[in-house]
Amino acid sequence: MLRQIIKRGSSSVVLSSRIARAVPSRAALFHSSSTQYSASKTVKLTAESYPNVKRDERYATLEQSDIDYFKSILPENALIQDQDDLLFYNEDWMRKYRGQSKLTLKPKTTEQVSQILKYANERNLAVVPQGGNTGLVGGSVPVFDEIVLSLANMNKIRSLDTTSGIFKADSGVVLEVADQHLAENGYIFPLDLGAKGSCHIGGTVATNAGGLRLLRYGSLHGSVLGLEVVLANGKIVSSIDALRKDNTGYDLKQLFIGSEGTLGVITGLSILCPPRPKNFNVAFLGVESYEAVMKTFVKAKSELGEILSAFEFMDESCQELAKKHLKTAYPLEEQHPFYILIETSGSNGEHDLEKLEAFLESAFENEVIQDGVIAQDETQLKGLWNWREQIPEACQINGGVYKYDVSLPLSDLYGLVDAARERLTQAGLLGDTEDFPVIDAVGYGHVGDGNLHLNVAVRRYEKSVEKALEPFVYEWVSSKKGSISAEHGLGFQKKNYIGYTKSQPEIEMMKQLKQLYDPNAILNPYKYI
């Protein structure tokens, strides 16, 4: 039973109807981006979808002598040349982009990566580093005939210091495998995301993934201690043995965190892992305005402090879509304009629950929140998470969805949803009947991180909708000094939009860095900046 500890108009504990749901997949949460979902069987070549992007003639074309060289330094099964086998490496996870690579290389050692890049650099062969290929901005697949350099075979856990929590591994280790190893030793990987079963830890670092634990454990810029990187010219630069504190020179590793494979190839990493929390609690709340969402957030930070591990908000519209999709009883009896999901995690379950209950009671008494329930067991906990995690799927199930992943100052966070809804309505695109392409514009996201997911649920894809939304959304975000990519990166998709978030001097500095470390621009071309 979900314990409904608080409900406006009732001072006693009320039990709501039984909620029993399947364990949610977190994939939906992760795989949100400003792209359209597509169910088409054949993915159009990127070169056809984007005819304005031309192959850069500076790059050499792969020759038999190149294959021979790679064969001489790699075991036979490390070269993939079969067209069908190559499809996996050419297509992105969303099936939106398709490259035309003729060769994927799967080295097993850092030394092999070094040899590959040294050769490619001398030959001017373009290379796309690829992790688990779960990216959402087309950053991990080739655009034309670039060689794919897959890290999948570099999958060894190197060490875990159980005293300090310092974990070292090859970059191709799957996130879930790493976290499982850590769990067995009482630690937790300080990052979690829906694609954990496929994505590589090196890929999460290369894209500076945000995910579900950022509110609690902070960004990878703080937790990654060292990186082993192969530069474009094949030089190996390693800080993988760095300790928690080291103030001897520029912190070079930071450049590679979030560089999406454009400055070097990460082959190994060292990361500081926190002790694994022993207990998790989840509460689901109804509030009457976005202002109340912010008030609840400030109160939660202050009163739940060190045990607060997630603070997610959802508007009424997306919960209605979720309700239709999930086809289960709603956790709260009445409807509210906004909903909040709070997760706590800590070392003492009794203490955590006591804090959470005291917080909710006080929030209720002070009329900050209108209603709320706390999950009483693991199934209910996952069930409540489901109402947050199934939103992306619920938004696209009636035809499609346009998705935007942005950072905004908290006070402006929901304003973008209102603005988008108004714009679509005024343009005559949003309505209740089949005549209108747009069903609704809905908002949800990680309030704790200032990260909004704006989803525009549509009955069908229409160019007019895209035109109404772009560059409108980017301009709106830019006017509030927000970021047009909170956690997904730039990749191929947002390469040309960086100017909405970054200034000209910053972009210039970035180009200088690219020129410095990859003068032949062989690494991940046509992307990023």
Added chain:
Amino acid sequence: MLRQIIKRGSSSVVLSSRIARAVPSRAALFHSSSTQYSASKTVKLTAESYPNVKRDERYATLEQSDIDYFKSILPENALIQDQDDLLFYNEDWMRKYRGQSKLTLKPKTTEQVSQILKYANERNLAVVPQGGNTGLVGGSVPVFDEIVLSLANMNKIRSLDTTSGIFKADSGVVLEVADQHLAENGYIFPLDLGAKGSCHIGGTVATNAGGLRLLRYGSLHGSVLGLEVVLANGKIVSSIDALRKDNTGYDLKQLFIGSEGTLGVITGLSILCPPRPKNFNVAFLGVESYEAVMKTFVKAKSELGEILSAFEFMDESCQELAKKHLKTAYPLEEQHPFYILIETSGSNGEHDLEKLEAFLESAFENEVIQDGVIAQDETQLKGLWNWREQIPEACQINGGVYKYDVSLPLSDLYGLVDAARERLTQAGLLGDTEDFPVIDAVGYGHVGDGNLHLNVAVRRYEKSVEKALEPFVYEWVSSKKGSISAEHGLGFQKKNYIGYTKSQPEIEMMKQLKQLYDPNAILNPYKYI
């Protein structure tokens, strides 16, 4: 009364003798470095102490026309030319280094900083950016006649978003002033150190200061959200409006964190501040070996988890020195080979204390720790901290001290103290009588951060002691893949030792960055790399 909740050989609660001490200054803790304390009245010119370091003739000499230009862009009181007044800017906090600058500039705006640097860059005038001048490696003072660019007049708090905890300020705001402002709004600056009453927040970022809250809040690389920086050529590059999540391009600000003013001048910053904990607890423990220290650390991380905010260790030798210095009753009745200070901080005092007591009781029952007390009030809490914080002073009071601030893998942390003691003993330098220059080699530090302070307490400074210790200590640290500067930076003092921690390819990359952003090398010359 200190509550002695646990004591081997006694199963009941025992009250120890009353401990009443003055509130400790945290300055002692902060101001530890691998340098000698000096009480001399006149500080020798750096140029005289280090005759091998020569003035670089590429730099122009200050002329009247330069002064005239600076007068034209700055208010009159922003130029300091009087020799006595200049002393403050020429001498470092430890009074070990003294430069010969003829001019200190104290701009009030970022625009003025930009004009100064643009002019200096065109004229080839060398410039030393200076914050609160509390550095410990001679990084903030001139070596020869460099112009001092003091940020002291850039001291405005720009904003605090009380919903998100994002704090923006000029870099010249004093750390304590910033923290006080945050405290009034329920937030805490995620960094604390002894020099907080003098040091600037911009300076802490420029040196990537570690300090007392690192175990809990992580490094500045994770908490700083954006920087406003003036490059050597006067260009202003700002990411100060960046939000918590922003994945649009290379994270440029990271380069300036810990760059000690060699790549640009930080004029403003934005930092994410956590909610201020409402309760603090401190326990002081005795254990029988360094292995037990590590065991207690792992147990504390697991059981105290999210409320653990400090874990400091001290060996018996340094506590004996502290005892002589403090002249007060010892918190524990018996002596132990090692001592531990644990601090917790959280949002619920009762919960925190319950966790701490349960942890201590279990550690005692499992014979991990031998004895322990918990502070019962604020005075006792500060009193217990005193036993940790007064060590640096206690070590140098009998003549002097050689200090090393290093990072080491936890398993090797104390090995360096043993090795140094053995080396000094074998060299006939360490003993109980006046015949021996060395009193003892002692160890203490932030176990949580893998940061050891090795102090060699001496009766008098003798070249033979320094020769026995250097480069021995650096070589030992290097052999364990540690860092020769955990938190103090390189500055002037450790410029030539970076090779003990960083590899040649890394040093090369750093030199490339310096060349890229400061091709005339006008920023903070003779230092860093």
